[in-house]
Amino acid sequence: MHHNWANTFLQITLLGVCGVGIAQAQVKCTMPNGMVITQQLSDKCPAGAVKGETPDGKSISIAPPKPPTPAPRDPFKPPPTAAETLGDRWPLTVRDVVVRCEVIPARQRLDAVTVTHRGTTYAVNGIADAQRANRGWRDIAPIWKANPEIPGTKIGIGPLIDYGRQLCR
Structure with a gap:
């Protein structure tokens, strides 16, 4: 049986890198509906979250809400007279x-x-x-x-x- 050592090395390397990254960037975010989500690769909660904390319970910042996107002007409606x-x-x-x-x-x-x-x-x-x-x-x-x-x-x-x-x- 032939073993692909390069593939194993790549998997171990990715697991090591991702493992460190996850441990440093994981946050728990409480959304307005009460559901708690875990952000694996971010150090902030998404806009709209009502609470955010690290796995050890420290509060974190919540992303500011995005400004509303203006409705596109109807190209078939003439401008006001x-x-x-x-x-x-x-x-x-x-x-x-x-x-x-x-x-x-x-x-x-x-x-x-x-x-x-x-x-x-x-x-x-x-x-x-x-x-x-x-x-x-x-x-x-x-x-x-x-x-x-x-x-x-x-x-x-x-x-x-x-x-x-x-x-x-």
């Missing part, structure tokens, strides 16, 4: 618009914010208003909400301008 993003601060009488920002070449940065509704583009801020004649854009007044608290005035359009200017960044 400008009207949805601004909510109660939406200053227009129409909600189905495309908001755009265009950088106007000048000595300093000028951002022209416009909205397009059913094929008509409206100038939202002063920079866009100054470009109206050259670009064929319309005045925003016809679709800008009236301020119900102060007759003859419009509600603040600043949130829409801020939203639009972010598109130029």
Whole structure:
């Protein structure tokens, strides 16, 4: 009968290494359901454990809980519209618009914010208003909400301008 001494040596070596490793890294962990588990190759209990100790009864640290993984965005769901993003601060009488920002070449940065509704583009801020004649854009007044608290005035359009200017960044 032939004996494979190399295989025996490998088994003894692995048992020796693993035996030392197990003795040094074994921990008992109590889980929330009361079940006690033994971690053979770790010196910490998993996240969620309520108690951890070494075989000789010394307390050990418990791994911190992992932060929740955010739900992936549905690739078929469109991002929120400008009207949805601004909510109660939406200053227009129409909600189905495309908001755009265009950088106007000048000595300093000028951002022209416009909205397009059913094929008509409206100038939202002063920079866009100054470009109206050259670009064929319309005045925003016809679709800008009236301020119900102060007759003859419009509600603040600043949130829409801020939203639009972010598109130029």
